Every structure is written in C-alpha cells, then in structure tokens.
Amino acid sequence: MDYQSLKLDNKYGIPTYDAFMPLALEALYKEACNCRSEDVQESIAKNYLKLPIALHEKHIKNGDTVIHDRIYFACMYLHRLHLVSKPYPATYCINKSGIAFLKEHSGYKLQHDYLQKMIKNLFKSLYKSKRKLNVKKSVSFPNSIGDQINKYNEGLRSRLLEIIVKKEDPFFFEQLVVDLLAKMGYKGRHGSAIRTQDTQDGGIDGIINQDPLGTSTVYIQAKRYNKKHIVGSPAIQGFFGAIRTRNASRGVFITTSDFSKRAKELAKRFSIVAINGEQLSNLLLEYQVGVQVEHDYQILKIDKDFFD
Structure with missing residues (x-):
C-alpha cells in the first residue's frame, strides 16, 4: 500500500494515528497473538505499508519515533472501541468483535471511514459510562451490600458537588x-x-493535546454553578464560537449544575459533549479524582474447580 494514499499530518508527512488503525487491526488479526505496539509496527511495515527510511527516523521530543507514537494511539483507540483486548498491560490481542468487524467491513477505505465514525461516537459518549465504582458486572453482590454501597456513593456524589461549588479558588x-x-x-x-x-x-478553560504534535486537541469549558443556575443555549453558542476560532471541532462543556433543553440540543448539533453535575460526580468517583479508597472489601465464592 502507498502510504501517501493515507491521511497524513502536515508537519512530518506521516500517516495519522487514525489512518494506522485499520492496519493495526489487520496486523493483530494476522499475528493472532498478544502483541505490543512495537510488534504491531513491525507487522505493518512487513505486510502492509512500506514507509521511507527517513520517516522511520523522525522522532518526537521524548525520543520516541513519530511512527511508534502513532501506532500506540491507534492500538489505544482500538481498545477503547472494544475491537481489541488487553490481556496484559501494554499488550493487545484482537477479540471476537474485532474479527467480526474485519469480516463485515472489508477494504481499507470502508474500514477507515467507519472507524472514524466510531471514534467520533466514542468521544461523544465519554460521559455515558455505565460502570459503577467498586461494583464489577462480573460480580454478583448480595443485595444488601450492593444497596448500601450505592446509597453511600450517592451521598458522596452530592457532597462532592457541594464542596466544589463552595471552593473559594475561582x-x-x-x-x-x-x-x-x-x-x-x-x-x-x-x-x-x-x-x-x-x-x-x-x-476556553482547558486544553488537552492528545498527542505531542497537537494533531488531536480537545477544548474544555468549565462552569461552577449551584443547582438553580442552569446553563442556557447562549453559553453553548459562545463556547462553540471560541473553539471555531481555533479551527477546532472538539469541545467538552462541564458544569456542576445542568443544561437547559435548548442548550442540550445545541451541544448535540455542534458535537459538543455536555456533562452536567450528576454525570461529573459519577466520573469523579469512577476515576477517583477528589476521592480515595477508604475500605476495599472482597466478596469470595467457592472455587469448584479446586475440589473437582
């Protein structure tokens, strides 16, 4: 495959991480084993894409090569899309969903376009996490324990928002x-x-560059309001205008209160992720920001295989 037919960045002329994603998925399917991003890079170079030696020698500030950095991000997003699994840290393996995806979407162009839609949908739904703190789906807690944990965490979420709103530091x-x-x-x-x-x-209150080259940037606006102060559509329009002046399309608007119906509609139209206070508190607990584990309980069961 001619690398110049792929989406290239302007600075190095090297395929972007999303351009590498279909190739990384193909490589993981071909290798059929647990691979590190270095292994994926080697397989792509050997079987799919011939890059000039000069491009392989391009480095970013931390000393890593640009190509390896791109493939690392490609594997990371394939994992977030649940097309590959991570049996061990920094180790990837194509799963059943990834294999089914390859069979259904044959050909690079279709794979790439479809993967782009999946990435966009993934980013839009980042706040819709359904996982619960300290309660894994694979574990069936006794109802009384599970109810007590959920009740405690519900109160903790409310107290978190109260503390945040009352902080004097603007x-x-x-x-x-x-x-x-x-x-x-x-x-x-x-x-x-x-x-x-x-x-x-x-x-713009915050900026996240998802790679050192700044090819993928997320802009953030944060509004600390009490529950009665609802974020309206003018705030969404203003934020959209701010990110448009930077020729960007990715924005996350986070508030401790909530959004009006019109504001939510505008956010959806402008592809802005709108996170209200309830969603924010759930994420703070899930990723343990502003909280720490006080007690860690284990629910045990009989190991039937041990006694067979």
Whole structure:
C-alpha cells in the first residue's frame, strides 16, 4: 500500500494515528497473538505499508519515533472501541468483535471511514459510562451490600458537588476538570493537559493535546454553578464560537449544575459533549479524582474447580 494514499499530518508527512488503525487491526488479526505496539509496527511495515527510511527516523521530543507514537494511539483507540483486548498491560490481542468487524467491513477505505465514525461516537459518549465504582458486572453482590454501597456513593456524589461549588479558588474547578479528563486517558501517553491562563482564556478553560504534535486537541469549558443556575443555549453558542476560532471541532462543556433543553440540543448539533453535575460526580468517583479508597472489601465464592 502507498502510504501517501493515507491521511497524513502536515508537519512530518506521516500517516495519522487514525489512518494506522485499520492496519493495526489487520496486523493483530494476522499475528493472532498478544502483541505490543512495537510488534504491531513491525507487522505493518512487513505486510502492509512500506514507509521511507527517513520517516522511520523522525522522532518526537521524548525520543520516541513519530511512527511508534502513532501506532500506540491507534492500538489505544482500538481498545477503547472494544475491537481489541488487553490481556496484559501494554499488550493487545484482537477479540471476537474485532474479527467480526474485519469480516463485515472489508477494504481499507470502508474500514477507515467507519472507524472514524466510531471514534467520533466514542468521544461523544465519554460521559455515558455505565460502570459503577467498586461494583464489577462480573460480580454478583448480595443485595444488601450492593444497596448500601450505592446509597453511600450517592451521598458522596452530592457532597462532592457541594464542596466544589463552595471552593473559594475561582480556578480550582477548571483545574479539576482538566485533571479528570487526563485521568480518563484523553491526554494519551505523550500528550498534555493544561488549564488556560486565568482571564486570558477567550472562553476556553482547558486544553488537552492528545498527542505531542497537537494533531488531536480537545477544548474544555468549565462552569461552577449551584443547582438553580442552569446553563442556557447562549453559553453553548459562545463556547462553540471560541473553539471555531481555533479551527477546532472538539469541545467538552462541564458544569456542576445542568443544561437547559435548548442548550442540550445545541451541544448535540455542534458535537459538543455536555456533562452536567450528576454525570461529573459519577466520573469523579469512577476515576477517583477528589476521592480515595477508604475500605476495599472482597466478596469470595467457592472455587469448584479446586475440589473437582
């Protein structure tokens, strides 16, 4: 395959991480074993894509090669899309969903276009996490214990929001949401997550560069309001205008209160992720930002295989 037929970045002329994603999935299918991103890179170079030696020698600031950094992100997003599994840290393996995807979407063009839609939908739904803190789906807790944990966490979520709203530092909340998105993995391995300079933000409170080259950037606006102060459509329009001036399309608007119906509609139209107070508190508990584990309980069961 001619690498120039793929989506290339402007700085290095190297395929972007999303352009590598279909090739990485093909490589994982071909290898049929647990692979690190280095193994995926080797398989792509051997079986699918011939890149000039000069491109292999391009490096980013931390010393890693640009190509390896791109393939790392490709594997990371394939994992987030549930097309590959991670049996061990930094080790990837194609799963049944990934194999089914390859069979259903043959040909690079279709795979790439469809993967792009999946990535966009993944980002839109980042706040719709259905996992519960300390309660795994594979574990069946006795109802009384599960109910007590859920009741306790519900109160904890409310207290978290109260503390955040009452904080005197006007920039505390902005830093909190930047830290949260970084903890969720949106900074990537070599990206950056920063709070903008106080009053000079131009409607942008935080910026996350998902890779060191800045080819994938997320802009953040954070509004710390009490429950009665509902975020309306003008705030969404203003935020959209702010990210448009930066020629960007990715934005996350986070508030401790809620959004009006019109604001939600506009956010959806502008592809802005709108996270209200309830969703925010769920994410803070899930990713343990602003909280810490006080007790860790284990629910045991009989190991039937041991006695067979």
